[in-house]
Amino acid sequence: MTAVLSVASEAYPLVKTGGLADVVGALPGALAPHGVAVRTLLPGYPSVLSAMPDGETVAHFDDLFGGPAEIVAAAPRGLDVLAIDAPHLFGRQGNPYVGPDGRDWDDNALRFAALGKVAAEVGRGVAGLPAPDIVHMHDWQAGLAAAYLAFAPHPRPKTVATIHNMAFQGWFPASVFGALGLPEAAFGIDGVEYFGGVGYLKAALQFADRITTVSPSYAAEIMEPDGGLGLDGLLRARADVVSGVLNGVDVEVWNPETDPALASPYSAANPGGRDANRRALAQEFGLDVGDGVLFAVISRLSSQKGLDLLADAMPTLLGVGGTLALVGAGEPWLEERFSRLAAEHPGRIGVFIGYDERKAHLVQAGADALLVPSRFEPCGLTQLCALRYGALPVVSRVGGLADTVIDANPAAIAAGVATGVQFSPTSQGALEAALRRTAALHADSDLWTGIQRNGMRSDVSWDASARTYAKLYAELART
Numbered sequence: 001m002t003a004v005l006s007v008a009s010e011a012y013p014l015v016k017t018g019g020l021a022d023v024v025g026a027l028p029g030a031l032a033p034h035g036v037a038v039r040t041l042l043p044g045y046p047s048v049l050s051a052m053p054d055g056e057t058v059a060h061f062d063d064l065f066g067g068p069a070e071i072v073a074a075a076p077r078g079l080d081v082l083a084i085d086a087p088h089l090f091g092r093q094g095n096p097y098v099g100p101d102g103r104d105w106d107d108n109a110l111r112f113a114a115l116g117k118v119a120a121e122v123g124r125g126v127a128g129l130p131a132p133d134i135v136h137m138h139d140w141q142a143g144l145a146a147a148y149l150a151f152a153p154h155p156r157p158k159t160v161a162t163i164h165n166m167a168f169q170g171w172f173p174a175s176v177f178g179a180l181g182l183p184e185a186a187f188g189i190d191g192v193e194y195f196g197g198v199g200y201l202k203a204a205l206q207f208a209d210r211i212t213t214v215s216p217s218y219a220a221e222i223m224e225p226d227g228g229l230g231l232d233g234l235l236r237a238r239a240d241v242v243s244g245v246l247n248g249v250d251v252e253v254w255n256p257e258t259d260p261a262l263a264s265p266y267s268a269a270n271p272g273g274r275d276a277n278r279r280a281l282a283q284e285f286g287l288d289v290g291d292g293v294l295f296a297v298i299s300r301l302s303s304q305k306g307l308d309l310l311a312d313a314m315p316t317l318l319g320v321g322g323t324l325a326l327v328g329a330g331e332p333w334l335e336e337r338f339s340r341l342a343a344e345h346p347g348r349i350g351v352f353i354g355y356d357e358r359k360a361h362l363v364q365a366g367a368d369a370l371l372v373p374s375r376f377e378p379c380g381l382t383q384l385c386a387l388r389y390g391a392l393p394v395v396s397r398v399g400g401l402a403d404t405v406i407d408a409n410p411a412a413i414a415a416g417v418a419t420g421v422q423f424s425p426t427s428q429g430a431l432e433a434a435l436r437r438t439a440a441l442h443a444d445s446d447l448w449t450g451i452q453r454n455g456m457r458s459d460v461s462w463d464a465s466a467r468t469y470a471k472l473y474a475e476l477a478r479t
């Protein structure tokens, strides 16, 4: 059995702002059959602690960056969780990163230094807990653990850093360095220093024994300046320890045969059951759907996701007889843009601004096609859910989207392996061409159902990737 301490700022279903939480929440269950026992260390946000009423205090810190803290252990919702109960750092309602004014909390440097520091302490077994073989850090919020461990006395566990999104790097001004409790020698180009300040993701990539990201294509993209956003040089220098491991989805949560959010269950063998979901979706979003393509979006509304291009391409989507159902929340200018479009095109565009799991499931079950026009996409989870639910993914050919969808080009159609539509580059023109191509495919119902069936039969589970992580951990633990 390999023991892993997984360190992250989010884990579904306890706290979630994006796909990071889905992955951190699903990996422990996926890894258990492969001989890996995962404990997950999380900040004790109110939503985390309230899910652990029977939590046991297993360690205490007199002063964790400005106040006392405890580590609380419990097994909420099937996860083996250690939560850092530090009210001065994490006892705030709402979003984990930003205050009610929408701005980052002033003390984020200290809040996530605390997560890294406690991870390092637990990792070395000094907090009175059994030391794991591996500390697995997810994204910048956990990154400083690698620096604390690098400067700690031996023995120390091996470390893995996973990049879920290179656009969030956890950069803070140099003035925070003094408060971190790292030795002076750590503030250098071979340490945590990054563009004159402190880089938490940089620290992870500098010191981790292995670096992974969530698709092979994204692993290649982040070694180039456009994708690496300042960290590409470091990644190229460490290319021998970098790899891409695709995400999966929890196929119990995403199962159209048992999903309670659906109007009608269905399966790959009986996709006709989707019709009732299409009608329910149309009704819920106020859409007059005819024979045209019912397109959908389920997404954080951010420029990463390329949805401004979709807003610009709406005349084409409507022109090919399409309708659109969108579930999303995020940047106000995009929320306003889509709300306005819906108001201008009643019956053709239906928009729900907010976060709603039930709607996300119903949309996947009822839509004909799911649009993911991302500018970059480390892996992407919604296109995996779409494949499983029989909504054809229409995606830009970047990152994990390139790795998980097989474009319905003539060769793939002839070979009977197409699962969706890809386009490149991520531009309005290429997206519009993809919308036209999708409508043409849809008009040929035998062809369409064949592509749909291929997608529904493709393996989007964690199985293969869990094996890959288990192998990576076992190799590291042996060295």
Ligand SMILES: Nc1ncnc2c1ncn2[C@@H]1O[C@H](COP(=O)(O)OP(=O)(O)O[C@H]2O[C@H](CO)[C@@H](O)[C@H](O)[C@H]2O)[C@@H](O)[C@H]1O
Residues within 6 Å of the ligand: 017, 018, 019, 020, 022, 023, 164, 165, 214, 247, 298, 299, 300, 327, 328, 329, 354, 355, 356, 357, 360, 377, 378, 379, 380, 381, 382, 400
């Ligand atoms: N309004 C809404 N209502 C309900 N559900 C909503 C929603 N908006 C989004 N979701 C859900 O949130 C998740 C989003 O995950 P993604 O992987 O697609 O993107 P994200 O960019 O957050 O994740 C980052 O991390 C993940 C994990 O590694 C990478 O796959 C990805 O490429 C990277 O950008 C999905 O489960 C989706 O269904």
